[in-house]
Amino acid sequence: MLALRLTRAARPAVQLRRLLVAAAAAGTGFLLLSCLGHALDHPEDAGAAALRLAWCAVPLAATVYFALAVARTDPGTRPRPGLSAVGLSPARLMAVSALTTALSCTLGSMLALLVFLHLRGDLTGMPFDGAAAGFLAADQPLPLPAALTLLVLPPATAAITVALALRPRDPRPATPDRRGFGRFGAYRRATARETFGTYGRFGSRVTRRTTAGTDAAGQPGPLRTTGSTDATAQHGAGSTAPSAARTGDPAGDVPTGGTPAGLPWGVALVTAGLAAQSYAGDPAPAPSLAVLLGWLLTATGLVVAGPGLTHLCGRLLQSVRPGALRLLAGRVLMTEATRIGRPLGVVCAVASAGYAMAVLYDDPSPDFGPLTALGALVVAGCTVATLLTAAVEARQCRAETIAALLRLGAPASMLRGAAALRTAALLALFGPLVLVVGALSALPSAR
Amino acid sequence: MEAPPDNDVLWARSLHFSHRDGSPGLTGISLGVREGEILAVSGPRGSGKTTLLRCLSGQVPVRCGEVWFNSAPVHTLGPMARERLRRDRFGWIDPEPVLVPELNVWENAALPLMLRGTGRRRAKAAAREWLERLDIGDKARCRPHALQHAERQRVAIARALATGPSVLFADEPTAPLHRADRAHVLRTLTAAARSHGITVVLATHDAETAALADRTVALLDGRCVRTVHLPDAPEPEGRAACSLSV
Numbered sequence: 049m050l051a052l053r054l055t056r057a058a059r060p061a062v063q064l065r066r067l068l069v070a071a072a073a074a075g076t077g078f079l080l081l082s083c084l085g086h087a088l089d090h091p092e093d094a095g096a097a098a099l100r101l102a103w104c105a106v107p108l109a110a111t112v113y114f115a116l117a118v119a120r121t122d123p124g125t126r127p128r129p130g131l132s133a134v135g136l137s138p139a140r141l142m143a144v145s146a147l148t149t150a151l152s153c154t155l156g157s158m159l160a161l162l163v164f165l166h167l168r169g170d171l172t173g174m175p176f177d178g179a180a181a182g183f184l185a186a187d188q189p190l191p192l193p194a195a196l197t198l199l200v201l202p203p204a205t206a207a208i209t210v211a212l213a214l215r216p217r218d219p220r221p222a223t224p225d226r227r228g229f230g231r232f233g234a235y236r237r238a239t240a241r242e243t244f245g246t247y248g249r250f251g252s253r254v255t256r257r258t259t260a261g262t263d264a265a266g267q268p269g270p271l272r273t274t275g276s277t278d279a280t281a282q283h284g285a286g287s288t289a290p291s292a293a294r295t296g297d298p299a300g301d302v303p304t305g306g307t308p309a310g311l312p313w314g315v316a317l318v319t320a321g322l323a324a325q326s327y328a329g330d331p332a333p334a335p336s337l338a339v340l341l342g343w344l345l346t347a348t349g350l351v352v353a354g355p356g357l358t359h360l361c362g363r364l365l366q367s368v369r370p371g372a373l374r375l376l377a378g379r380v381l382m383t384e385a386t387r388i389g390r391p392l393g394v395v396c397a398v399a400s401a402g403y404a405m406a407v408l409y410d411d412p413s414p415d416f417g418p419l420t421a422l423g424a425l426v427v428a429g430c431t432v433a434t435l436l437t438a439a440v441e442a443r444q445c446r447a448e449t450i451a452a453l454l455r456l457g458a459p460a461s462m463l464r465g466a467a468a469l470r471t472a473a474l475l476a477l478f479g480p481l482v483l484v485v486g487a488l489s490a491l492p493s494a495r
Numbered sequence: 496m497e498a499p500p501d502n503d504v505l506w507a508r509s510l511h512f513s514h515r516d517g518s519p520g521l522t523g524i525s526l527g528v529r530e531g532e533i534l535a536v537s538g539p540r541g542s543g544k545t546t547l548l549r550c551l552s553g554q555v556p557v558r559c560g561e562v563w564f565n566s567a568p569v570h571t572l573g574p575m576a577r578e579r580l581r582r583d584r585f586g587w588i589d590p591e592p593v594l595v596p597e598l599n600v601w602e603n604a605a606l607p608l609m610l611r612g613t614g615r616r617r618a619k620a621a622a623r624e625w626l627e628r629l630d631i632g633d634k635a636r637c638r639p640h641a642l643q644h645a646e647r648q649r650v651a652i653a654r655a656l657a658t659g660p661s662v663l664f665a666d667e668p669t670a671p672l673h674r675a676d677r678a679h680v681l682r683t684l685t686a687a688a689r690s691h692g693i694t695v696v697l698a699t700h701d702a703e704t705a706a707l708a709d710r711t712v713a714l715l716d717g718r719c720v721r722t723v724h725l726p727d728a729p730e731p732e733g734r735a736a737c738s739l740s741v
Contacts, residue, residue, distance in 0.1 A: 372609035379597035452593035455554060456654075457582030458610050 073156025314353020354393025403486030
C-alpha cells in the first residue's frame with residue numbers, strides 16, 4: 049500500500065520515467081509473446097524458436113538496465129533520515145523500490161498481453177484484416193500458463209535486480225584493510241613520528257602526512273590514483289568518515305576522484321572482438337558463432353572502456369590552464385566518469401551495432417520484419433533513456449554543490465554552458481568512436 | 496524620510512519577509528551596517544538570522560521593505576542584477592563548508608575570482624595568498640574530502656575573502672566546530688576583515704562569538720530586540736547533595 053501511495057504522489061517527470069519503464073516492459077513482453085506465437089505456429093522447428101527466445105534476452109537486459117537506472121533516481125525511495133524512526137528504513141525502502149519497479153513492469157506486461165490478444169483476434173475479432181495472424185498463431189488456442197510465465201519474466205527480473213542493487217550496505221573503505229607491515233614493509237607510508245619529549249610520549253603532534261605530501265612529491269592533485277586516496281581515507285579515517293557518513297550515499301557508490309581502471313581492458317576487448325569478427329570471414333547466409341562472439345567482445349569492451357574514455361574526455365577538457373567554465377565542466381566529467389560512462393558505453397555499443405547493421409543490410413532484407421524493428425526500438429530506446437536517467441541522477445547528486453555555487457553568484461548561464469560543453473566533448477569523442485567501431489565491424493562482412 | 500548616516504554601506508528599512516509556505520520570517524527589521532564594521536546578528540535558532548542575511552545579500556527577492564547597498568536599492572533589482580551584485584561585491588560563508596568536491600583546495604578558493612573573469616594566474620596567486628594566511632597553504636593541492644572539517648571551513652573563508660568583497664556575510668560560520676577550531680576560525684576571519692576593511696555581517700547564536708563583533712543586533716522571532724528577557728534557569732534543589740565528590 050505504501051509503495052502504491054508513494055508511486056501515486058510523484059511528480060510528472062518521475063511518472064514519465066516510470067511510464068517509459070512500463071513501455072519498455074511492454075515491448076519486451078510483446079516480443080516474448082510473439083516468440084511463443086511463432087513456436088505455436090511451427091511446432092516442428094524447436095531450434096529456431098529457442099534461438100528467437102534467446103534473442104529476446106537483449107531487449108530484456110536493456111529493459112532491466114533501464115528499470116534499475118529509474119529506480120536509482122526515484123525520489124520516492126530516497127533515504128529519509130527522519131522517517132527511519134517510523135519504519136521507513138533503508139531495507140523497507142529497498143522493498144518499496146523493488147515493488148514500484150515490479151508495478152511498472154507488470155503494467156507493461158499487461159499492456160503487452162492486451163495488444164497480443166487484440167492482434168490475435170481473441171478480444172474483438174481480427175484487426176488489420178488478419179495481417180498479424182501469421183506469426184501470432186491466431187488459429188490456435190493460447191496456452192495461458194506459458195504466456196503468463198513469459199510475461200512474469202520482465203517484472204520479476206527487474207524487481208530482483210533492483211532489490212539486489214539497492215540493498216542497504218554499510219559504507220566501507222574502497223579496499224579491504226591491508227595488513228600494516230610497520231616500518232619494514234614497503235606498503236606502509238613512512239611517517240616520521242615525533243619520538244622526543246612530551247609530544248612523543250603522548251602521541252600528540254604526530255606528523256600526519258596527508259595527500260599534500262604525496263601530491264607535492266608525486267603527482268599533482270587531479271592525477272592522484274585511487275591507491276593514495278584510499279590510503280589517505282584510512283589514514284585520516286577519524287576525520288573523513290563522519291563527513292562521508294553525513295553525506296550518506298546508501299548505495300556506497302560515491303564516485304571517487306580516481307581514474308577508472310577499465311580503459312586498457314576495454315580497448316583490449318574491443319580489439320579482440322574486431323579481430324574475431326574479421327577472422328570469421330564472410331557470414332553471408334547467417335551470422336556465425338565467431339561473429340556473435342566478436343560482437344559480444346566488442347560490446348563488452350565498449351562498456352568497460354566507457355568510464356575511462358569519459359574520464360579522459362574530462363581530463364582533456366580541463367587541461368592547459370582552464371578557466372572557471374572548462375574547470376567545472378572537465379572536473380565534473382572526471383568525477384562522474386563511472387556513472388555516466390557505463391550507460392554511455394552501452395549506448396555506444398548499441399549505436400555501433402546499429403551502424404554496422406545499416407551498412408550491411410542497406411537493402412531491406414527479408415528477415416527484417418516488424419518484430420526485429422520492435423526489438424531494435426526497445427533496445428535503442430532503453431539504452432538512450434538509461435543514459436539520460438544517469439545524467440539526471442548525476443544532477444541530483446550535485447544539487448547541493450550547484451546551490452552553493454549559485455549562492456556565490458555563479459551565473460546560471462555559465463553552469464548551463466558547462467553542461468553543454470560536457471555534452472559536446474562527449475559527442476566529439478564518442479561519435480567518431482561509434483562510426484569507427486561500426487565501420488570496422490562491418491568491413492569484413494561487406495567484402 | 497530620514498536620511499541614513501553617510502557611512503552606512505548597507506541598510507534595511509522595515510524589512511518583512513514570509514517564507515514560501517506563508518510562515519513568517521522577518522517582521523519589520525530596520526538596521527544599518529557601517530563601513531568596515533563587524534556586525535553580529537545574534538539570536539536563538541529560528542529567530543530569522545539566516546533569512547535576514549539572505550535578504551540583505553540579495554539571495555531572495557524582498558517583497559516588502561527596502562534594502563540599500565551603497566545608496567543603491569537592492570530590493571528593486573532583478574535576479575540577474577542581484578546575481579551580479581553577489582558575485583562582484585558580496586561574499587558568503589555557509590554554516591557548512593560547501594566546497595565543490597571536484598576541484599582541489601586552491602581552485603575552490605580561486606573559483607569566485609575566476610567567475611568574475613580574473614585570469615587564472617592572478618586568481619591562483621590571490622587564492623594561495625589567502626590560504627597561506629589561513630594556515631592551509633600546505634594543503635592547497637588536496638581535494639576537499641581529504642581535509643578536516645575545520646580546514647574545509649577555513650577554505651570556505653578563504654574563498655569568500657579572496658575576492659575582496661565589500662560586505663562579507665557569514666551565516667554561523669563556526670556552528671559545527673569545536674571550541675578550539677571555532678576560536679581559530681573566528682580570529683582569522685575577524686583579523687582578515689579588520690586588516691582589509693571588509694564589512695562583515697556575522698550571524699551567530701553564541702554570546703562569545705558576538706563579543707568579537709563591534710556591534711550586536713539581537714533578533715527574536717523576526718524582530719530586532721534591545722533586551723531579551725528569558726526566564727532564569729531555576730536553581731535545582733539538592734545539587735550539592737547529589738554531588739559525587741561528597
